[in-house]
Amino acid sequence: MATIKELSVEDKLRALYALQLVDSKIDEIRNVRGELPLEVEDLEDEVAGLSTRLEKLKSDLETIDEQIKVKKNAIDEHKAAIKKYLEQQKNVRNNREFNSLTKEVEFQELEIQLAEKHIKEMKASIEHKKEVVAQTKEKLDGKQTHLKHKKAELSDIMAETEKEENFLTAKSEEFRGQIEERLIAAYDRIRNSVRNGLAVVSIERGASAGSFFTIPPQTQMEIASRKKIITDEHSGRILVDGLLADEEKEKMDKLFASI
Structure with missing residues (x-):
């Protein structure tokens, strides 16, 4: 098995959030099929x-x-x-x-x-x-x-x-290959335990996306510093700052538009 190149915490967060965006897109496609x-x-x-x-x-x-x-x-x-x-x-x-x-x-x-x-x-x-x-x-x-x-x-x-699903599935595997197994295991565990499949969420108006629980300012600063992986104490989701989320969304939107 090829050794995964050691990424900085910020790179890991970006890869995790990008993976989440791709997997959510795959979920959307599969939801179209429904039952x-x-x-x-x-x-x-x-x-x-x-x-x-x-x-x-x-x-x-x-x-x-x-x-x-x-x-x-x-x-x-x-x-x-x-x-x-x-x-x-x-x-x-x-x-x-x-x-x-x-x-x-x-x-x-x-x-x-x-x-x-x-x-x-x-x-x-x-x-x-x-x-x-x-x-x-x-x-x-x-x-x-x-x-x-x-x-x-x-x-x-x-x-x-x-065609779109195959492309996104390959892209999902590509992002997974950049992330260490321990983080992928945590990501999958969280994703499988929540109804909407969101394991990585951004901070929106002082709270994790989709949550009503406010995140303390000190924790928000730590998240924005991108020095360590921080999870929401209420939902267990991995948290990223809004700026990083916006940058990755922009990249992924361009990727999705190219399919």
């Missing part, structure tokens, strides 16, 4: 889930169809057996044989009734599943259309901002 990437991801998950469900329902219908065929074949076999037993009854030698064959016929008839009951139930299940298939397909079609529109919307936004 759109997450919406697209959620819709993709929904479409995948509905597609899987639809395939499962179609598979279930095929399975039930096969089961009905098996039951119908079994009914044909039971009917053939009944026909055979009735023929055999014509040639029996005693009542015992006749009664035995009668019981076989009754058993086959019960099997037919049971198979017909199962077929009726399975046909009802098919009708229900067909309704669910139609509803699922309709829902899937709607989600796919919505996903298509959202993807197009996201693609348009990405096309508009991709």
Whole structure:
């Protein structure tokens, strides 16, 4: 890893504030997208889930169809057996044989009734599943259309901002490379802990930007001297003086305008 050139405190403050301006610009670009990437991801998950469900329902219908065929074949076999037993009854030698064959016929008839009951139930299940298939397909079609529109919307936004974001991300990495890891770690920790992502702020009217807490004059003088890194005791943010902030903003505005 390349050794970071030792910067003066002022240079560190400038690099940190410039990094903040670049990262805030990246935040703005990403805020334009808002929840759109997450919406697209959620819709993709929904479409995948509905597609899987639809395939499962179609598979279930095929399975039930096969089961009905098996039951119908079994009914044909039971009917053939009944026909055979009735023929055999014509040639029996005693009542015992006749009664035995009668019981076989009754058993086959019960099997037919049971198979017909199962077929009726399975046909009802098919009708229900067909309704669910139609509803699922309709829902899937709607989600796919919505996903298509959202993807197009996201693609348009990405096309508009991709070049700018890539440039700014590279610039952010460039500034990070100028700052020691300890400061970068502090910067990231503060940035991740505040809602607006501001880890480095300037002094405005005697208070840190966005804060109502006044900074003592002595501390303001220390900040303006740029001799050490000073943080706001209330928010933990790194503080820079207004003049330095204005100078860095001017530089960054020119940079942003050149993209």
